[in-house]
Amino acid sequence: MITEETPHTAGATGLSRHIQRLLTRTRAFDARHPWVWDATLTLSWAGAALVDGAGGWQNTARDPSVPGGLVLVLSLALSLPLYWRRRRPMTALAVMACAALVSDASGAFLQAAYLQAIPVFHLALTRQPRALLWAFALILPPLVTGAVRFPQETWDQRVIPALWAYALVALLGFVVRSRRDHTAGLVDRARRLEVERDQEVRLAAAAERTRIAREMHDIIGHNLSVITGLADGGRYAAAKNPERATQALDAIGTTSRQALDDLRRLLGVLRDDEQEAVRDPQPTLADLDTLLTGVRKAGLAVELEVRDEPAPQPLAPGAQLTVYRVIQEALTNTLKHAGHSARATVLLAYAPKELLVEVVDTGTPTTARPHQGQGQGLTGMRERAALYDGLLTCGALSAGGWHVRLRLPLEGSPS
Known part of the structure; x- marks a missing residue:
């Protein structure tokens, strides 16, 4: 002073x-x-x-x-x-x-x-x-x-x-x-x-709050959507196939515990005592299979397609987290809005200078979706893409359904 x-x-x-x-x-x-x-x-x-x-x-x-x-x-x-x-x-x-x-x-x-x-x-x-x-x-x-x-x-x-x-x-x-x-x-x-x-401290605090809100939205929103899908499927299966209903309940328990663990780790870094915070690696492209397995258990048929071979130099961990969260948010929106009969396809296409990520679902043309520029999910995806000089677009398909497309420059090849 x-x-x-x-x-x-x-x-x-x-x-x-x-x-x-x-x-x-x-x-x-x-x-x-x-x-x-x-x-x-x-x-x-x-x-x-x-x-x-x-x-x-x-x-x-x-x-x-x-x-x-x-x-x-x-x-x-x-x-x-x-x-x-x-x-x-x-x-x-x-x-x-x-x-x-x-x-x-x-x-x-x-x-x-x-x-x-x-x-x-x-x-x-x-x-x-x-x-x-x-x-x-x-x-x-x-x-x-x-x-x-x-x-x-x-x-x-x-x-x-x-x-x-x-x-x-x-x-x-x-x-x-x-x-x-x-x-x-x-x-x-x-x-x-x-x-x-003081301004830098406030800006840093605001940026940290935004990052935490984005992570909490991705973690909680996705897991709750999966739990909702599992609960709806279990309710329909209970009358005809009690065994399937039991499997759905087990999956709900597993997903809930995973969501609590993720939330506990995220909130742990906010404590004053840094030694008490649990530090686990952030998700990468190697964890996509686990993500898709959880989505399939929730009732959404989803396929993963990888075109061309990944670059010799892999994406930075932050860029991989961006791809993971974009796919996670896109599938979460599909679970929420596309209906039970929808199917989704996740495409990873490697090019010499960029990675194309595309998530397409087969929801009906009348399915209500968030408009571009609205909602925390779309905003969070665009913010993540902008951090790595990427470009994210999304919108409805003429034949029905929804698509999310991310173009992310590979390391050393900015757009």
């Missing part, structure tokens, strides 16, 4: 940390009550200017006979505008420059004129660099006027050192501004990194 003190106190120890913490609190107070610091600074410099105007100004004056009233007014004009140095630095500098012009032209040469450096600093700190050109245009006339009217000092003694001093103040303003911007950039970057991290 980024706090107000973190950017300034990170890495500091001992006395340095306490000083930085104090500075941070001072800045925070100044941000909430800027007038307090502005008034304090202005009154401090106004007091110093008035003390100098009480008689000390004559030690540096070129004309000690300047009226005291004028010196008092000039001292206030060179100090009171500091109250607006942060909000309107150019205006404050303009007022002070006019007072400095009168001071140097009269020969008073008040030292309060050097307070013009404070607005110059704030111009460098908060304004565009071109504002300093106008600032030096305001500062230069008083210096030139004093050098011309009272040439006791040469130009390089009166004008050049003062200009260098103001230039160094402006440079200091640029340095402070650069450091402040750098610190603000680091704080902003840290906050954005925190936001991005």
Whole structure:
């Protein structure tokens, strides 16, 4: 969590940390009550200017006979505008420059004129660099006027050192501004990194929830469809062939236990204690026979046809799981919607660059099926295919029935 003190106190120890913490609190107070610091600074410099105007100004004056009233007014004009140095630095500098012009032209040469450096600093700190050109245009006339009217000092003694001093103040303003911007950039970057991290965590959690929902749909939906088919077949066989009914009940028990085991393994990975989770290999193409056997027990006649030989380099385990789940979902939909007299064919056709998977059933043309784009099953199949750059299509056949077709690029041959 980024706090107000973190950017300034990170890495500091001992006395340095306490000083930085104090500075941070001072800045925070100044941000909430800027007038307090502005008034304090202005009154401090106004007091110093008035003390100098009480008689000390004559030690540096070129004309000690300047009226005291004028010196008092000039001292206030060179100090009171500091109250607006942060909000309107150019205006404050303009007022002070006019007072400095009168001071140097009269020969008073008040030292309060050097307070013009404070607005110059704030111009460098908060304004565009071109504002300093106008600032030096305001500062230069008083210096030139004093050098011309009272040439006791040469130009390089009166004008050049003062200009260098103001230039160094402006440079200091640029340095402070650069450091402040750098610190603000680091704080902003840290906050954005925190936001991005939180977003990544939420996206990862959403993706994991989607994956778990897809697995649970495939596991539970398929097994429940098989159990439903077995229960319907057992009910019809009970009156004529009790032995077949008993076999159906045994198959229901086996399928139910398998579904519970699969669900228990899936939920086990969600526990906090990872050691308690049971980890079994995910289904592959080698498990298709077991899948088809369970579907046949549920009453659906299904055949498997494999064309051409599998590629020397087998599909990645994730791709095999995708093929398995697509076939499983397609047969589950056939069990749900195609009717008891339907038949299904599963085709695996290997090509040099892709694997074609096709599941076709012989349901009647009037059989209600989910529309494309609807239902968790179709969405899950498309998501699985997209993970491996595959293309999945499905729809009704003109002669009746339904087909699901998956084209999956082989490893190293993306579509």
